[in-house]
Amino acid sequence: MNFLIDWFEQRTGLPTQIKTFLTEDVPGGPSYWYVFGSATLFAMILQYVTGIFLTFYYAPSSATAWESTKYIYDHVPLGWFVLSLHFWGATAMIALLFMHLFQALIWGAYKAPREIMWVVGVLLLVFTLVLGLTGYLLPWDMNAYFASQVAINIASSVPIVGEPTQQFLSGGAGMGTLTINRFFGLHVWLMPALLVLLIVGHLMIFRHNGSAGPPVDTDLKKLPQGRFWPNQMFMDAMASFLVFIVMLVLSIVAAPPLDQKADPTQTFIAYPAWYFLALYGMLRIAGGLPNAIVPIANLLATVIVPGGLVTLLILLPWLDRNPSRALRRRPWLLGITTLSVVIAVGLSVYSQLAIVKEQADAAQNKPPAAAAAPGSQGGSLPAGAPAGGGAQRLGGSEKGAKIFGADCAGCHGAGGQGTPSVFPNLAGNPDVTGDPAQVVHTVLYGLNRAITVNGKPYKGTMPPWKGTLSNADVADVVTYIRAAWGNKATPVSPADVAEVAK
Numbered sequence: 001m002n003f004l005i006d007w008f009e010q011r012t013g014l015p016t017q018i019k020t021f022l023t024e025d026v027p028g029g030p031s032y033w034y035v036f037g038s039a040t041l042f043a044m045i046l047q048y049v050t051g052i053f054l055t056f057y058y059a060p061s062s063a064t065a066w067e068s069t070k071y072i073y074d075h076v077p078l079g080w081f082v083l084s085l086h087f088w089g090a091t092a093m094i095a096l097l098f099m100h101l102f103q104a105l106i107w108g109a110y111k112a113p114r115e116i117m118w119v120v121g122v123l124l125l126v127f128t129l130v131l132g133l134t135g136y137l138l139p140w141d142m143n144a145y146f147a148s149q150v151a152i153n154i155a156s157s158v159p160i161v162g163e164p165t166q167q168f169l170s171g172g173a174g175m176g177t178l179t180i181n182r183f184f185g186l187h188v189w190l191m192p193a194l195l196v197l198l199i200v201g202h203l204m205i206f207r208h209n210g211s212a213g214p215p216v217d218t219d220l221k222k223l224p225q226g227r228f229w230p231n232q233m234f235m236d237a238m239a240s241f242l243v244f245i246v247m248l249v250l251s252i253v254a255a256p257p258l259d260q261k262a263d264p265t266q267t268f269i270a271y272p273a274w275y276f277l278a279l280y281g282m283l284r285i286a287g288g289l290p291n292a293i294v295p296i297a298n299l300l301a302t303v304i305v306p307g308g309l310v311t312l313l314i315l316l317p318w319l320d321r322n323p324s325r326a327l328r329r330r331p332w333l334l335g336i337t338t339l340s341v342v343i344a345v346g347l348s349v350y351s352q353l354a355i356v357k358e359q360a361d362a363a364q365n366k367p368p369a370a371a372a373a374p375g376s377q378g379g380s381l382p383a384g385a386p387a388g389g390g391a392q393r394l395g396g397s398e399k400g401a402k403i404f405g406a407d408c409a410g411c412h413g414a415g416g417q418g419t420p421s422v423f424p425n426l427a428g429n430p431d432v433t434g435d436p437a438q439v440v441h442t443v444l445y446g447l448n449r450a451i452t453v454n455g456k457p458y459k460g461t462m463p464p465w466k467g468t469l470s471n472a473d474v475a476d477v478v479t480y481i482r483a484a485w486g487n488k489a490t491p492v493s494p495a496d497v498a499e500v501a502k
């Protein structure tokens with residue numbers, strides 16, 4: 001045995017390196033407080049393993065993404081379980097990463113000489129969130145589609161880089177195979193590769209600096225020293241094991257559902273991943289503010305607050321000049337951290353309640369296509385239409401209402417009310433009741449630029465309908481949106497549409 005070790009030692013130096021690695025001192029002794037980093041690493045490794053397995057079956061295209069996911073669920077032996085593990089693994093990884101960050105924050109582990117290690121850690125968090133976001137789209141079910149659409153719209157609202165980012169992410173005007181491919185590439189190649197590089201960096205710097213120890217101001221070397229191996233290692237293993245057990249149980253009892261396949265023509269209220277609920281809540285609040293301040297509130301919600309937070313975190317070791325690590329000498333940092341957490345949790349709860357309520361409303365206000373008995377006169381008005389919005393019974397309105405319910409209500413809302421900051425309202429929208437040729441043009445060819453409706457800005461992607469809808473259909477639906485929900489404007493004939501479609 002010794003002979004073998006010597007043989008390896010002479011050729012690789014590995015045995016000595018492993019020995020120094022394991023016999024590392026832990027100032028103040030080993031502690032369960034130190035397990036978050038290794039538990040995150042464990043969750044990450046599990047994500048790589050389950051993720052690689054999933055790529056053996058998953059086929060990224062709009063014709064196969066949902067189908068292959070369903071196949072994994074239904075036909076691959078234990079496929080549902082691996083998928084479920086991957087889903088819960090993402091949650092575990094992000095939750096543990098946040099705990100790791102907060103512990104380093106509260107214990108002052110970001111202070112000199114660990115600034116660079118901290119910065120690498122913050123970048124790891126950002127890239128992991130991107131991993132979560134890009135993975136969310138891949139099953140290509142209704143929730144994946146609509147939640148990612150909101151995400152892409154948010155990305156597009158960033159000044160200067162927003163437009164190209166949106167173009168890159170969606171890979172064209174609407175969301176389709178190219179969008180899946182872009183998200184797939186980011187999710188399985190770029191982000192995991194960056195993550196590995198950063199983790200290696202993070203650990204190498206850790207080796208250099210050693211453990212930060214407890215939050216005290218005494219010289220670390222004067223503290224009683226514990227052993228990494230086997231004591232701390234045992235605690236780390238116990239924590240990872242616990243994480244694994246919790247993930248196993250959740251994966252079995254709460255496998256994530258696969259909705260029906262993405263269908264942009266259906267109504268759907270998307271539910272973002274829990275770690276983006278706070279961001280989504282801010283966006284909703286911004287969209288509901290008085291018109292004059294919506295643009296700036298939007299910018300705050302989508303760019304300034306999240307970007308500012310990340311920048312603050314990155315710069316923290318240099319912003320916080322307080323040399324002490326002791327908790328009671330750092331009331332400011334602890335106060336601001338607590339306040340931020342309370343605000344983030346509050347926003348998430350608000351967001352959660354708002355989405356649940358919206359989903360309940362949507363379930364009640366079935367789009368007219370489903371709710372209206374064919375031929376019934378008044379039944380074609382969406383139930384969600386504001387009171388007093390009696391549509392004039394113009395020619396083609398009945399059919400227009402149906403097309404609207406099937407093709408447009410998914411984004412613009414059954415009552416034409418839209419979604420603040422994401423999909424413009426069509427009810428009470430002067431563009432809709434304005435130049436008919438312009439409205440027809442938008443429906444035929446789509447729209448993909450910054451617009452302002454009643455003072456509120458929108459910048460998303462309206463899909464083109466030429467080829468999907470006939471000229472007569474477009475005439476009907478445009479006539480409908482110009483006359484429903486209190487809108488009052490002239491009807492549009494198929495000949496008018498043909499004129500624009502030329």
Ligand code: HEC
Nearest residue numbers: 264407408411431442447448449451453458459460461462
């Ligand atoms: C996938 C979501 C989606 C669907 C489905 C959709 N739209 Fe849109 N629509 C949008 C977005 C986003 C915008 C804003 C585009 C922009 O900001 O450039 C928009 C803009 C519009 C506008 C222009 C509003 C203005 O103020 O200029 C009209 C009109 C419109 N849509 C009508 C329709 C009709 C009619 C349908 C159904 C045939 C439909 N939309 C289906 C997302 C959608």
